Amino acid sequence: MTEPSKVLHVRNVGYEITENDLLQLVQPFGVVTKSVMLRAKNQALIQMQDVGSAVNGEKCLHSVLFTSRTDYSGSEPSRAQPGFQALIQYQSHQSALSAIDALQGRNIYDGCCQLDIQFSNLSELQVNYNNERSRDFTNPALPSEQKGRSSQSGYGDAGSMYGLQPPGTRAVAFPQVCVDQAFLLAFLFQMGDAAAITAAFSGGLPPGISGTNDRCTVLVSNLNPDKFDEDKLFNLFSLYGNIVRIKLLRSKPDHALIQMGDGFQAELAVHFLKGALLFGKQLEVNFSKYPNITPAPDTHDYSNSNLNRFNRNAAKNYRYCCSPTKMVHLSTLPQEITDDDLVTHLEEHGTIVNTKIFEANGKKQALVLFETEEQAAEALVCKHATSIDGSIIRISFSQLQTI
CATH class of the missing domain: 3.30.70.330 (RRM (RNA recognition motif) domain)
Structure with missing residues (x-):
C-alpha cells in the first residue's frame, strides 16, 4: 500500500x-x-x-x-476509476419513484458519471453505523463503528450494513434506490435532496436544524438602523441561501423580513446568525409568521440577482456555511492586487491581523484575518460585491483559524 x-x-x-x-x-x-x-x-x-x-x-x-x-513530478496518474454503488431508502414508495423518474440516466457532471438507478431487491435497509459508508438519518445516535473494528471496512462487506431486517420489525416496508456512481450524494446535493444536504455536514445536521422546515421567511431584529440597508442584509444572509426579497419594517426601524429560497436555507440563516454581533448590536433572527414577502414598492426583490450564491455550486456553498468568524475569504480579485491594497480597502472596518494572497485556477484570492468576528462581519456586509480596480469582489467567512 x-x-x-x-x-x-x-x-x-x-x-x-x-x-x-x-x-x-x-x-x-x-x-x-x-x-x-x-x-x-x-x-x-x-x-x-x-x-x-x-x-x-x-x-x-x-x-x-x-x-x-509521493510528490508531484509532472507525470500523469493511472486512468483506473473503480465503480461504486449505493443504497438509499426513501420515506415513501412515491419518493423513490420520483427519484428514479428525475435522475435515471442523468449525468452527475455534464458528459460523465451517468446514473443507473433501479429498485433494490431489499425492502428495507438496516444501518448499524453512522460513518463514511453508511448512515441512518433518522437515528443520529448510532455509533461510528463496532468496538474493536475500524470503520474503514472494504466495499465488499455491504451485506453487514445494508442487510434486510427481520420480518415484522416495521409495519411498512419502504423501497430504496440503488445507484451506480460514487458521486451520488454530491449530485443529489445539487438537486436539493435533503439527505444529500445532510451529508455535507459530516452526515449530521447542526443541532437545531431539522432539514424539514418549510418556512422560508425570517425576521431579523435588533439591527442598527443607521448602518443597515437591504443590500447589506443581502450580503450577510446570502451566505446561507438565495435571497428572494427583503423588506425593512418602517414602523420598526430595527426589524427586517428576509425571504430565503427555501425552508432549509432559512434554517441555516437562523442557526448561524442568531446572536451574531454587528455594528454594536446582537442580532436576533427567528422564523417569521409570514410565509413570504409580498412584492411592493418598499420591498427589494433579489430573485434574479446574479449575486445569489446558490444558483451555481450549491453543494460547495452549503459545505462552507458557518457562523461569522474572524477570517474572511475574498475571491475574484484583480490580478495585480497587493496586501496593501487589501488593507486599504478593508481597514476602516477593524484591525487587520494578517493577510495572505494566493492564486487558484489562475485567479487571485485572499484571506484576511481580523481581530474580532464583529469586525470581519462588518467588512463582509459592507464590502462584498464592491469593486477593486474594476473587479467585483466576493467575500465569505472562512472556517480557517489561522493564515
Missing part, C-alpha cells in the same frame, strides 16, 4: 469543475502549495503543505476519490 504523502490525487473531475472549486474543497485542511488540473483525464493533483493536512483531507472528503502519490 502506498504510504501517505502531501499530494492528493482527485479522480472523476467534471470539466465544469474548476481548480478553484477543488482548492475551496481542501482549504479547511491546510495550505495548498501546488495544484495541477489534468483535463484530458478528468483528474487533478493537489499538493498540501504537509502530509498531515493531506491525510486529514483524504479522510474527510470521502465523497471524492483520493489516492496519494
